[in-house]
Amino acid sequence: MILHGYYRSSASYRVRIALNLKGLPVSHVSHHLRKGEQRAADYLPLNPQGLVPTLVADDGRALTQSLAIVEWLDETYPQPPLLPADPWERARVRAFAQAIACDIHPLQNLRILTKVKAMTGSDDDSQAWARFVNEDGLAACEAMLANEPGPFCFGTRPTLADICLVPQLVNARRFNADVARFPRLLAIEVAANALPAFADAAPAKQPDAE
Ligand SMILES: N[C@@H](CCC(=O)N[C@@H](CS)C(=O)NCC(=O)O)C(=O)O
Numbered sequence: 001m002i003l004h005g006y007y008r009s010s011a012s013y014r015v016r017i018a019l020n021l022k023g024l025p026v027s028h029v030s031h032h033l034r035k036g037e038q039r040a041a042d043y044l045p046l047n048p049q050g051l052v053p054t055l056v057a058d059d060g061r062a063l064t065q066s067l068a069i070v071e072w073l074d075e076t077y078p079q080p081p082l083l084p085a086d087p088w089e090r091a092r093v094r095a096f097a098q099a100i101a102c103d104i105h106p107l108q109n110l111r112i113l114t115k116v117k118a119m120t121g122s123d124d125d126s127q128a129w130a131r132f133v134n135e136d137g138l139a140a141c142e143a144m145l146a147n148e149p150g151p152f153c154f155g156t157r158p159t160l161a162d163i164c165l166v167p168q169l170v171n172a173r174r175f176n177a178d179v180a181r182f183p184r185l186l187a188i189e190v191a192a193n194a195l196p197a198f199a200d201a202a203p204a205k206q207p208d209a210e
């Protein structure tokens with residue numbers, strides 16, 4: 001398989017964690033986002049949205065959207081499972097993952113911040129926006145886990161929820177969000193990063209890291 005991504009892309013980071021948890025080998029192709037390589041003519045046929053990640057399977061088919069990719073990996077390579085067996089619990093994990101992937105991450109994406117900066121003429125405004133989006137969204141995530149026993153988001157092993165949370169915390173720090181407000185999320189991050197599957201997927205460990 002080939003993963004088209006970027007070291008600092010948190011959506012690519014989600015897929016890297018899932019591949020590591022499954023023990024699946026992959027080749028990496030890096031697209032430098034600030035240079036606009038995600039919109040290169042030879043990449044757009046794979047991902048018409050001009051975003052990373054894209055996973056190209058062994059048979060050459062290409063799949064976009066990190067959550068769809070992670071769920072496809074989970075269904076195709078079921079061990080270890082990344083979603084609970086019980087339908088209600090599975091839906092709760094997806095709800096948490098989507099609180100991040102649908103309601104935080106897209107609002108602080110590179111193309112949105114570039115637009116905010118262009119509209120306001122201020123890099124400070126775009127950074128303040130990203131900080132607000134992360135703090136506001138992660139406060140809700142902290143509350144969503146208030147009655148969960150840990151050490152992971154939902155129970156004793158990592159799920160799609162942790163796969164979304166850990167990369168988002170890295171983003172939040174990049175925008176100077178006050179993550180100390182979220183002790184439960186930080187404890188989960190420590191538990192997750194103790195696993196090589198999470199630690200090895202970190203942006204700083206990737207070959208294209210700058
Ligand atoms: N919902 C998509 C989001 C993909 C996405 O926004 N990727 C970012 C990097 S994390 C990107 O390619 N940004 C480039 C841009 O905004 O131009 C997914 O989960 O795959």
